[in-house]
Amino acid sequence: MxxxxxxxxxxxxxxxxxxxxxxxxxxxxxxxxxxxxxxxxxxxxxxxxxxxxxxxxxxxxxxxxxxxxxxxxxxxxxxxxxxxxxxxxxxxxxxxxxxxxxxxxxxxxxxxxxxxxxxxxxxxxxxxxxxxxxxxxxxxxxxxxxxxxxxxxxxxxxxxxLQFSGSKVFPSLSSTSICATPESVDTSSFINAENIAYWAAITFDTSASLTLNCRPLLSSGLFGFESEFTWKLVRTCLNVFNESSKSWRFGSAEMTDERANEIIAAAACWKLLGWKLAANFREALRDGHDESEVRKALSYVNSSVKEFDTTFRPFLDECYKRMQFLGQQTKLRWFSLMLHYHLSILMVLDTIEVVERYDLLVDLKDASIEAENTVMNALAFGLHNNITLRRAIDSLPPGLPRGSGTTRTFTVPLVAIDPYPHHVVACVQLMRKAIGRDYRNKNITQESYDSLNSTLEYALRHLPQSSKSVQAAR
Incomplete structure (x- = not known):
């Protein structure tokens, strides 16, 4: 945000x-x-x-x-x-x-x-x-x-x-309207704050339309999204990032925490457009649109993947090389971005397989391999990299003198505190399908099959075990 x-x-x-x-x-x-x-x-x-x-x-x-x-x-x-x-x-x-x-x-x-x-x-x-x-x-x-x-x-x-429905009529209340003219005091900060809240809502709207396979409410779906200001602005931000990053040199010495977070945040902005395009593609298949619309929606997905790979992946790879020298919050943001962005590609592939449109997989062959590799590597990264947190102690244990410490420190893998554990569950379930397919096609050995499934099981084991969804996935 x-x-x-x-x-x-x-x-x-x-x-x-x-x-x-x-x-x-x-x-x-x-x-x-x-x-x-x-x-x-x-x-x-x-x-x-x-x-x-x-x-x-x-x-x-x-x-x-x-x-x-x-x-x-x-x-x-x-x-x-x-x-x-x-x-x-x-x-x-x-x-x-x-x-x-x-x-x-x-x-x-x-x-x-x-x-x-x-x-x-x-x-x-x-x-x-x-x-x-x-x-x-x-x-x-x-x-x-x-x-x-x-x-x-x-x-x-x-x-x-005046607003009304079958249950109630709401009269006009012009006296409660907000003055938001350029001359009003603090209007600029209010509008900025409101735009941030709106972007947060767009994030939820886009995520829900993809993960729940439903129509978005705040923006257009398959038809009309291209003309919307929000998504035009995301593309403009990509161009701004391209211009500002031209002077950056590749190399670990140049990758500071601040620069890494700037790269991750800019890529996260583009990620949401990727989710939007994936949701539009699912809508085209779900609602039975013409073949031309299905192909067009898929081409948008393909183009966004290529743009991500061209613009952001080289910098994100540089972040990874420098990762052990970056802060734990930066590690968490990198892990979250890589996992959630590639989840949308896995969901597109899953949709194609469910409707048995295997002819569409040809256009996503390279993207599918990259997504599966990245999700597995991201899960392994989230398991093998820890984050240290502190929690205030409400009451001191008997015999412990006051002033000897009021916080408790604990260390857990990054995957354990992912704020969207249901996305991790979805990644695990989709990767199980991919691993099973590769094993049946003899693309991986029994040893690799067991090792990959073990990684998926460890990921589920570190998620909140109080969740019914996590227990069902295990």
């Missing part, structure tokens, strides 16, 4: 930070909109202002509860005792249930923090111990994503014109 990855702020050093706290960003947006709204209300509306403050407290509490439920899966990392592990599972279930009960209320309180709460809950895995009946008796993650995207649309529009 920082200045090297968000296309709306690409390279603008004076307007954006390198890294963004999305929760703080959403709080800022809600606070700005609330202050502007209060300024437009007269003294006769003091009761409304008080209600808005009470509503704000509830929105903040819901966000905190959702963040806790989202992060709870990593509690077992900090504890090795079996009894503590059982208690952790109970805590995870309790926090998931509490967050889920709050989702309907969050849907009915539109705000940027509510949007974030909905997105985070959609990323929160269903814990072990939740029955099928309980799982289906409530709001699903997909519903939360769609509700969050609809909130983004209404918040950005800032329109309070």
């Amino acid at each position: 920082g200045r090297y990855s968000c296309p709306f702020l690409f390279g603008q050093d004076d307007l954006a930070e390198r890294y963004i706290s999305i929760s703080d960003l959403c709080r800022y947006l809600d606070r700005y909109m609330a202050e502007t709204s209060e300024g437009n209300k007269g003294s006769a509306q003091e009761q409304w202002i008080q209600q808005d403050k009470e509503r704000d407290v509830l929105i903040e509490q819901s966000l905190r509860n959702t963040i806790a439920a989202f992060a709870a899966r990593w509690l077992p990392i900090t504890s090795s005792d079996d009894l503590v592990g059982i208690n952790n599972l109970n805590q995870i279930q309790t926090m998931w249930r509490q967050a889920r009960r709050d989702m309907l209320r969050i849907i009915n309180r539109p705000s940027y923090r509510s949007m974030l709460s909905l997105f985070l809950f959609a990323l929160t895995p269903i814990p072990m111990g939740i029955s099928e009946d309980e799982e289906t008796d409530g709001v699903s993650g997909q519903v939360c994503i769609h509700a969050g995207l609809q909130q983004v649309q209404s918040l950005r529009a800032r329109q309070r014109n």
Whole structure:
């Protein structure tokens, strides 16, 4: 979401930070909109202002509860005792249930923090111990994503014109509109923050359309996406990166943490376009479009892969050569980019195989080999490279004097704290198919087959074991 990855702020050093706290960003947006709204209300509306403050407290509490439920899966990392592990599972279930009960209320309180709460809950895995009946008796993650995207649309529009449905009529409320003219105070920072939040929403929208095989809500699908400003901007960012990187020399001495993160962030921006094009290709096959449209969509995928390989892969390879000298956060970002970008290519290949359009595989032969190799290497990288984290100690053990330390340090493989473990599960499942195919075709030996499957099993073993999806994959 920082200045090297968000296309709306690409390279603008004076307007954006390198890294963004999305929760703080959403709080800022809600606070700005609330202050502007209060300024437009007269003294006769003091009761409304008080209600808005009470509503704000509830929105903040819901966000905190959702963040806790989202992060709870990593509690077992900090504890090795079996009894503590059982208690952790109970805590995870309790926090998931509490967050889920709050989702309907969050849907009915539109705000940027509510949007974030909905997105985070959609990323929160269903814990072990939740029955099928309980799982289906409530709001699903997909519903939360769609509700969050609809909130983004209404918040950005800032329109309070007459709206109605079969259940309720919402009158016009022009007095609550936001003033966003160039002359207004702090408008520039507000618009920048809003654009970052919009890019985050576009990320969720694009990811959902690919992984859930559904239509996007914030942007066009197969038809019309080429003319949209967002995707034109991503292509412009590619050109900007190409120009700025011409003076860079290859070699480990030139690869600092700052430069590596700039490369990774710029590649992550292009990655989202790759996901978009992959989703469009799946849409073309799913909806039965003409052969010309299917071929056109596939050609876009192929072109984006070639562009990635030409522009970013040489620099990412240089990052890899220097990796042991780079920071652990940089290692995590590199691992996440390489795994998630190539996942979209594996999903395209899987779609082609499912519909038995093997004639389309010819155009992706080189890309498929590269994707399979990179995903396996990325998983191995995530297993063999560690990250050290610290957690505050709530209560000191008996006999330990105060002041002897208030934090606990623990070290885990990168794959263990990947914020999108469901993507790792998807990679494992798709690679199992690829490895099985190569073994049946005698392209790999029994020894290689066993070794590759062992790597996949180790990857699953290090993911949050409280997740039903992880347990099902194992």
